[in-house]
Amino acid sequence: MTTGLSVQRLSFNYGAKQALQDVSFSVAPGQFCALLGPNGAGKSTLISLLTRLLVAPAGDIEIAGHNLRNAPRSAMAELGVVFQQSTLDLSLTVRQNLSYFAALHGLPRGEVPGRIDTALEQLGMRERIDEKARDLNGGHRRRTELARALLHDPKVLLLDEPTVGLDAAARQSITDHVHDLANQGLSVLWTTHLTDEVRDTDALLVLHQGQIIDAGQAGALRGDTPLPDWFLVRTVAPT
């Protein structure tokens, strides 16, 4: 039993098309793990399996020690997710968006205001609590979604290409925030196809044609080669 995220021998097919083949990895508490893969590598399929949008015929997923197949409620209670597309209600305020999510999660009513304050404070968003989501810029919307994903105090945080559509400053800010969260003990899985979001000290998984072809510390894997060049060489040719 692991306390972070554990994926063992996961495979998935769309009909005859094999999207994931025997994928295994783990993300320990306190670890920021970047899952890097070119288009079509299987990232979205993996995210769908981790969030139960799809069910894998083979393999196991454990979230904070809870098996997603046998104990889905306990497993999902420990998972925070930021999807690629925004899922905020633009007509609601930041507070209302978070309150709604807290109610869906069945969080005790008395705890909700304090949890919202803490989550927003952590993301530097406390002063925007009564602004409508529509009036926030892209970076602040993303931070709101991140705060919302943390409200139920999950042990594992999953982010699916979370910087898509953000400008350079907002990308940097959200990347820094999520590294801070990992440093505080969360297990973070961050999917991307952008090599500049990966730090040498991050754990790195390279997904290519449905398989994990590299796993280790990013700096050690790339050696003296710049990460973009290394990644291109690793993923340009069929394995």
Ligand SMILES: Nc1ncnc2c1ncn2[C@@H]1O[C@H](COP(=O)(O)OP(=O)(O)OP(=O)(O)O)[C@@H](O)[C@H]1O
């Ligand atoms: N519904 C589907 N039916 C058939 N094949 C699919 C389906 N969805 C995805 N695939 C195929 O499965 C493989 C993995 O796709 P997936 O969307 O998981 O990759 P990805 O890494 O998320 O790519 P992208 O970054 O472009 O979204 C690809 O070859 C894709 O064409």
